[in-house]
Amino acid sequence: MRWKNLNDSLQNFKNRKNIKNGIQMSFxxxxxxxxxxxxxxxxxxxxxxxxxKDSVLAQELNFEKETLKExxxxxxxxxxxxxxxxxxx
Numbered sequence: 001m002r003w004k005n006l007n008d009s010l011q012n013f014k015n016r017k018n019i020k021n022g023i024q025m026s027f028x029x030x031x032x033x034x035x036x037x038x039x040x041x042x043x044x045x046x047x048x049x050x051x052x053k054d055s056v057l058a059q060e061l062n063f064e065k066e067t068l069k070e071x072x073x074x075x076x077x078x079x080x081x082x083x084x085x086x087x088x089x
Contacts, residue, residue: 024076031075036061040089046082048072051089058088 025043032038032050040051048069052058061068065084073079 024080027075028072031072043081046080048081048084050084050086052086053089055088058086061086 021043025041028043028048029041032041036052036057038050038052038057042049050058050061052061061084065086069081069084072081
């Protein structure tokens, strides 16, 4: 029986699709909460949906979509987010 080191085991666990998506979504939510105080965020395939009660913030985010997308993809370490939809609810 061959033993794997702990780092390899954790990396394999982290790279499982559902685990990886959950970790990435957690990073995205924390970044948006810290920077913009946004709570409602979801990621479906390559589209990020952001909902806010503040219509002024929604408008500002719409102007900065590309910059925000680049920042988030840099945080994730891959080009995961292709589109961002921002809604004032």
